[in-house]
Amino acid sequence: MKKTSFHFLRVGLAVTFLWIGVLIFKNPGAWGGYLQPWAVGLLPIPLAQAMIGTAILDIAIGAFLLFDFLPWLAALVGAIHILIVLAVSGITDITVRDIGLLVAALALMIDSLPQKVLNKIKLQKL
Numbered sequence: 001m002k003k004t005s006f007h008f009l010r011v012g013l014a015v016t017f018l019w020i021g022v023l024i025f026k027n028p029g030a031w032g033g034y035l036q037p038w039a040v041g042l043l044p045i046p047l048a049q050a051m052i053g054t055a056i057l058d059i060a061i062g063a064f065l066l067f068d069f070l071p072w073l074a075a076l077v078g079a080i081h082i083l084i085v086l087a088v089s090g091i092t093d094i095t096v097r098d099i100g101l102l103v104a105a106l107a108l109m110i111d112s113l114p115q116k117v118l119n120k121i122k123l124q125k126l
Helices: 004-026 028-032 035-041 049-067 071-091 094-109 115-125
Strands: none
Touching: 004 028, 004 049, 004 094, 028 049, 035 071, 035 115, 071 115, 094 115
């Protein structure tokens, strides 16, 4: 059962991912500045291209969440994405925001898992 709070969380995360995706598209170089130098060195493509790919990923996650299409999968991908962001950006003043977004994405994923997946998890416990 999807409660009203589920929809508020889903739409709120959707808007956040969509908005950040658009902001990254507008200025990929500035957003690339949040990456630690060691992480930039690992990129197989130029930083601007990596950031545009990130913008596309953010917009896709936001769209899936906004249209309630496979929200569990979008939230899972979003959570993994935020974990990577936390790993490559280091501890800063905005880390606490990313932790909040990570926990929100995980909560949304857990709350929207399909019954088929939940049944498999329950069978694993037995």
